[in-house]
Structure formats: structure tokens, C-alpha cells
Amino acid sequence: MSNNTKKEWLSPKETNAEYGLCTSTLAKWRMKNKNIPFSKIGKAIKYKRSDIEAFLNANVIAVDEVA
Numbered sequence: 001m002s003n004n005t006k007k008e009w010l011s012p013k014e015t016n017a018e019y020g021l022c023t024s025t026l027a028k029w030r031m032k033n034k035n036i037p038f039s040k041i042g043k044a045i046k047y048k049r050s051d052i053e054a055f056l057n058a059n060v061i062a063v064d065e066v067a
Contacts, residue, residue, distance in 0.1 A: 008050075010048075010049060010052070012045055015047050015052060019052055030045070035058070037051045
């Protein structure tokens, strides 16, 4: 895989490495049915890159909202 080619589906560890989302947080979110869709094949959990990015974009907090 070249540097320009990104995997479409990521494991929780890969999601952590690329997006900084802790694997334990991802597990809790799966159990609570949070908004990041995932697929489960056997014991393997996979997140679609576009779903992760959509979730992150939908949860942006503007600086003026924090105060």
C-alpha cells in the first residue's frame, strides 16, 4: 500500500493511531450505540473511514460555544 492509498476500513487500533480515538472509548460507544457506525465480522470490528470523518465533523464544537 503506498503512502497515498488509505485503507477504507479500519480496526479500533488503526482508528486510534489515525484519529486518536481510544480503543476503550470506541468499545464504550459501541455498547451505548453512539453515532459511529461499525461492522462486525466474527470477532473483528471495523470502522469505515468516511463514517469516522463524518462523526468527527458532526461533533465539531466552535470556540465561541465553549465559553
